[in-house]
Amino acid sequence: MAIQGLMKLPIEVQNTDAIKILNVLSKASNKIGRLEEKFKHSIVSEALVQILSLSESVESTRIEGTQVTFTDMVEEKDDKHPRWEIIEVNNYQNALLEGFERIQNGYPISTRLIQELHQTLMQGARGSIHASGQFRKIQNFIGPNNKIEDASYIPIPADQIDDYMENMEYFINGHPYGKKLSTQHLNHHNDRYIFDENSDPLIKTAIVHAQFESIHPFLDGNGRLGRILIVLYLMQTKLVTKPIFFVSEELEKERMRYYDLLNGVRGSEPDWGSWILFFLNACNRMADKINDKLDRAEELAKEGLRLCETPSDKKVWLYTFSNPFTSVASVTNAINISSNTARKSLNNLVEKGLLFTDRYTKRNKKYRNYELVRILS
Structure with missing residues (x-):
């Protein structure tokens, strides 16, 4: 009943x-x-x-x-x-x-x-x-x-x-x-x-x-x-x-x-x-889980910043923590830099192993912060 x-x-x-x-x-x-x-x-x-x-x-x-x-x-x-x-x-x-x-x-x-x-x-x-x-x-x-x-x-x-x-x-x-x-x-x-x-x-x-x-x-x-x-x-x-x-x-x-x-x-x-x-x-x-996630995300961010060589690279790297699968257009709009600067910084982060992008896609490429997604999901 x-x-x-x-x-x-x-x-x-x-x-x-x-x-x-x-x-x-x-x-x-x-x-x-x-x-x-x-x-x-x-x-x-x-x-x-x-x-x-x-x-x-x-x-x-x-x-x-x-x-x-x-x-x-x-x-x-x-x-x-x-x-x-x-x-x-x-x-x-x-x-x-x-x-x-x-x-x-x-x-x-x-x-x-x-x-x-x-x-x-x-x-x-x-x-x-x-x-x-x-x-x-x-x-x-x-x-x-x-x-x-x-x-x-x-x-x-x-x-x-x-x-x-x-x-x-x-x-x-x-x-x-x-x-x-x-x-x-x-x-x-x-x-x-x-x-x-x-x-x-x-x-x-x-x-x-x-x-x-x-x-x-x-x-x-x-x-x-x-x-x-x-x-x-x-x-x-x-x-x-x-x-x-x-x-x-x-x-x-x-x-x-x-x-x-x-x-x-x-x-x-x-x-x-x-x-x-x-x-x-x-x-x-x-609370245990989120504390752990924050600790690991913080360490990942700091590790990436140590590898970044330019101020633009650092800004773009930190931006991926709010948008982990991003694009040149998204970065350009979000942090107010030129598309050329955004593309260069994203590619620099790929070279450092911080981001991943598909080598074969030519247009509207996505740049992925897989390590962050692994931490948060």
């Missing part, structure tokens, strides 16, 4: 789960803090924002079944007639960076922002594009087919979406008049611990993501937009200052567990403890 609906925020967990959560939380928070410090002092941090956001966009859309790889995206980035998988990944990255810009300019996460980002996410993509940016007006469900009787989860009715989204917005930002969120729906047993709007930002990130997915306010794109909210909330709370920490890669690796634990927070007896622990452990592993 399908699980139906969900409870409003805040949430509560068993005290035993709360102790485990707080233990994992300290490890994950410390690692994310170290990552943030590294980015502040890295020579490739600005370049990697673009490429890491692309990697996140690939991993998040793969959770939805899109069969496209990071290398596909880098190779086909400039395709004038992209296939729908490429469009979906590009839309995800555009929505992510659009949201980042809004947060950076002081806008909080709100229902309005979520609807605007949904429009970007669904632009020209498959699915219910006619309802992009609009909450659903009909009942939807999650299941293996299009029969509601086979559903694993039936979200709240459409007429309750505004109320639940307002509740989630207050949990994210606090009530505009300073009121506390109601806890009347909780059990308040002595063996329970409440995570409310004043809880640690990383725990709140886990809760916000699961709650948004469970409200399921749109006809399509809920999963992808919910994972964008993870990144945006981390930036809103200043845990990271740029979109550099992503968790979709780890969620994709355990996709069925991810879906199962999300389902567990729904209905009248939600198990939030298991979900939050899973999310924090995924963050912990991902």
Whole structure:
């Protein structure tokens, strides 16, 4: 029988789960803090924002079944007639960076922002594009087919979406008049611990993501937009200052567990403890991975700079860290040098073994920083 609906925020967990959560939380928070410090002092941090956001966009859309790889995206980035998988990944990255810009300019996460980002996410993509940016007006469900009787989860009715989204917005930002969120729906047993709007930002990130997915306010794109909210909330709370920490890669690796634990927070007896622990452990592993990727990318950049002989070569080399499969035209436009200088520098980098280019292509040659792609993919 399908699980139906969900409870409003805040949430509560068993005290035993709360102790485990707080233990994992300290490890994950410390690692994310170290990552943030590294980015502040890295020579490739600005370049990697673009490429890491692309990697996140690939991993998040793969959770939805899109069969496209990071290398596909880098190779086909400039395709004038992209296939729908490429469009979906590009839309995800555009929505992510659009949201980042809004947060950076002081806008909080709100229902309005979520609807605007949904429009970007669904632009020209498959699915219910006619309802992009609009909450659903009909009942939807999650299941293996299009029969509601086979559903694993039936979200709240459409007429309750505004109320639940307002509740989630207050949990994210606090009530505009300073009121506390109601806890009347909780059990308040002595063996329970409440995570409310004043809880640690990383725990709140886990809760916000699961709650948004469970409200399921749109006809399509809920999963992808919910994972964008993870990144945006981390930036809103200043845990990271740029979109550099992503968790979709780890969620994709355990996709069925991810879906199962999300389902567990729904209905009248939600198990939030298991979900939050899973999310924090995924963050912990991902922080290790991104720290390692940044270290290796930084070392690669420095090694290349030692081999570069001209200022132009150095500029072009560092540019490939934001666009690892590039061309003379891209370099010319990006760093404002002549096409002849760009071509000469790219060929110099090929001679040094830093980039690769096909010897037989004569026009629109691509120059590839394969070592960076190997590190990041």
